[in-house]
Amino acid sequence: MQRSTFIAAIAAAAVGLTTLSAMARDRGPDFSALDADGSGEVTLQEMQAIGQARFAAADTDGDGFLSVSELEASASERAKSRAERILSRMDANEDGKLSPEEMQNNRRDPARMFERLDADNSGGISQEEFEQARADMRKGGRKPRDNN
Numbered sequence: 001m002q003r004s005t006f007i008a009a010i011a012a013a014a015v016g017l018t019t020l021s022a023m024a025r026d027r028g029p030d031f032s033a034l035d036a037d038g039s040g041e042v043t044l045q046e047m048q049a050i051g052q053a054r055f056a057a058a059d060t061d062g063d064g065f066l067s068v069s070e071l072e073a074s075a076s077e078r079a080k081s082r083a084e085r086i087l088s089r090m091d092a093n094e095d096g097k098l099s100p101e102e103m104q105n106n107r108r109d110p111a112r113m114f115e116r117l118d119a120d121n122s123g124g125i126s127q128e129e130f131e132q133a134r135a136d137m138r139k140g141g142r143k144p145r146d147n148n
Contacts, residue, residue, distance in 0.1 A: 034042045034050065058066055058074040066074075092102050117125045117133050125133075 031042070032038075034046060036046050036049065037043075054074075055066070058070050060070055060073070061067075087096070087098060090098055090102050114125070117129055119129050119132070120126075
C-alpha cells in the first residue's frame with residue numbers, strides 16, 4: 001500500500017472513530033442517521049463510513065489529504081452550524097441576537113459551577129483544581145462531588 005493511501009486510511013479511520021462522540025457533543029445527526037442499515041446498532045463500519053464521508057467532504061481538492069486551509073474551512077463550517085443552533089436555542093425573543101440576559105438565563109448557575117471546581121472548599125480555585133477540571137472535561141465526565 002502506498003504511504004499516502006495508508007496515511008489517508010488512518011486519518012479516515014481516526015475521523016470515523018471520533019465521529020460518534022463529536023456528533024453527540026455537537027448534537028449532530030440522530031441515532032437513525034448513524035445506523036445506516038437500520039439494524040438498531042451503529043457498527044464500526046458505519047462509523048468509519050461516516051468518518052470517510054466527512055473526510056471526503058473536507059478534502060475539497062480531492063487529493064486524499066487535508067490541508068490547513070481545508071481543515072480551517074471544515075472547522076469554520078462546523079462552528080457556523082453550532083453558532084446557528086445556539087442562537088436558535090437561546091434567542092428567547094427571536095430577534096436574531098443574544099443579549100447578556102438571554103445568555104445568562106441559559107447558562108448553568110455560575111456559583112454552583114464554581115463550587116464544583118473548588119474541590120477543597122477554600123473559596124478559590126487553585127491551579128491544581130483548574131487542571132483537574134480540565135482533565136475531567138477532556139474525559140467527558142465529571143468528578144463526583146463530596147456532599148460533606
